[in-house]
Amino acid sequence: MTIAAPAEPALGGRLGAIIRRATELYEDLDFKSVLDWKAKDKTRRAIGFLPVYVPREVIHAAGGLPVGIMGGGDMTEIVRGDSYFQSYICHLPRSVIELAVSGRLDAMDGFLFPSICDVIRNLSGMFKLLKPDKYVHYFDLPQNFRAGLGGKFYAHEMRSVAQAVAKMTGSEVTDDRLRESITVYNANRRAIAALLELRIEKPWLIPATEYYLMLRAGYLLPADEHTALVNEYTLMVQQSNRRPLDNIRVMVRGAFCEQPPLALLRTLERAGCYLVDDDFVVGSRFIPDPIKAEGDPWEALAEAFMQRSLPTASVYDEKHQKGDLLVRRVKDVRADGVLLMAPSFCDPALLDQPMLQSALEEAGIPFTSFKYSEDTGQFQVIREQAGTFADAIKLWGTA
């Protein structure tokens, strides 16, 4: 039996309108919003980027719109995508290929594939073969974090993207422009941080699906528009009369690339878990704190990535601290337990798991793990697992 995951009750008023807007954006796999944005000015260009992180400031500074390509979720019927990938490869690339070969990514003038895993890496080459007329670039993030080595290499990578986008838009990326873009995204960072803060404090005000939709909207809207939307949402929910439930507080790790379907988030919440921290759409807050908007902006972006980004499986843990950071974060957000949920066949997430598990075991923090895919449609097992986990914590404080 499929556990139907009913929609949240329709909300009226401004809050309802904000959520409807974010839902429309999420469901818009033809990227109409991007086409509308481009239609307003013929110099506008859209650059699609794959998970996990790219410095969107650079695209913005060249007058481009960075657009997150996060797969087709559970809304894309895979007709041709499966014939490009063997059964033992995760789902995200097949839905991305499906979108590409069916013309739904035509709104993009270029594509960036950040260096997170071999699948995304090879997908960049597939795009080069399938879309020979588009700008396709594998964006190599540094795994050496010294300013004079990784920092220098990374600054050059960013500059090469800036030049490519500037060639399309005709707007050269000057240091001033880039500093302005950093400021624009810093405002966005603050808005997202305030939303997260509120969710940690009062998770009943922000259902997981709404929170998720707000983040995803940022992957389609221009940055300042998104900032305004998030700020308004955060304000509106505080004025709502949503009441707390007897849910446990959990943290999610492992969902940094292929995204869980909305219905899965709803299932977890209905099973008694407030998601107070997670790594969904992690690129939107990969660098959680504001970036320096004075001095050399390239260096500032590089320094932020190398020294202040969130720990993620695709970045080398040079200081051997992922376990400690995880445990510390659990304490900071006052989580009762952790859900290690990883996409099936996702090497980075699944290879990370044993390390995260031993850190949690050592710290006596309850956890449970399961796999999903972006088009998971059966939720019964996960609902039972999450429900049992929540009940055990409620009863005994441990799973």
Added chain:
Amino acid sequence: MTTAAKKDASQERQKTMIAEHFEKLGHAKENKQKVVYTFVPGNLTELLANFDLLPVLPEINALQSGMRGKTGDYIHLAEKSGHSEDVCTYVKADIGMLKSGNIGPTGEKIPEPDLLLLSYTGCFTFLKWFELLREEYDCPVVMLHVPYQGDGNITPEMRQYVAGQIREVLIPELEKLSGKKFDEDRLREDLKRSAKAEDDLVWVLESAKHKPSPIDAYFGGVYYIGPIFTSFRGTQDAVEYYELLRGEIEERIKLGLGPVTPDGVMNEEKYRIVVEGPPNWTSFREFWKMFYDEGAVVVASSYTKVGGLYDRGFRHNPDEPIETLADYSMGCYTNLNLPDRVNLLENYVRDYDADGFLINSVKSCNSFSAGQLLILRELEKRTGRAGGFIESDLVDPRYFSAANIKNRLESYFQMIEAKKAKG
């Protein structure tokens, strides 16, 4: 289809070299020799030798365990201790071997590492692999980030980045570990020897252009590249091994002989194939037999280029000792982007006058496998020759279905026949 087996002198020589290496490893701790674990693609063998450090290559351990039929248990052990069934089985075979006492192929215990040298070429799993090993061993890790040839070239910035890491990060760490100063002159001498061995290796690989081919460049090829991979590049031993091998193959060409197989010399060459992807190790002989029994010889393969694309011109260059190590790391097959992989395979099909190409898609390895179905289509389109696709795994016996693979191969060879008949 074959005549009696007889071991060549080069094979004996190689066996001795490997045995001596494991012997050294077996006594490393008592001889106070430091041991460095590192990976095959883009390996820095000459640099490690510069500090008299002994390399251990966990991938080679995994494949050797696979050949000895141990990996089924090792993988099971790793999965029981929380490793996912979905991930690369090399990692799990290694973790399982560690948990079973780390006994190497010669029965001696492989010493624990004094350093994990994470030279990060062409595969993200390497990163996780050593993060996982770091949990088990109390030793430092040093990372060499090797950028990918995403746009199909090595830019000056990439070169500077890698050379900079070798100079500023690796060498100081290796000096600290070994207590020895870096000796650039010695490195130059070793690199000269590397280049010499590489010349002969290329000659050997290219001998497959002859008809009949005197070598099998995939199943046999893994033996030819073995010594260079496993720690001997830059040594006089490696130079001599390749001279010996070259001499033997010159002789085979003179006599018009086909490749040596485990069942002797292959007599009739019926099909010439290019293969993409790693082989299966758990049923290596059985797999190979499915080819030579049908008279199929592999004339070129991408797998034998994981340790360098020497046949496309690269040689270690003693005049630029550090930069050449950087170029080498970035130039391996697994560091090529997909369009360049297709170009290379296309050229192999033409240069070696192959009847077709075959992809062995291994479940473990996203680095190789993701995108292979598009490679297949592109190659079919560009060459018009027969393309085949089979699936197996490197060291997980659960994913080697002999009957299934045999069936597929038989229909594949029939497809070649049909194409040949059409002209």
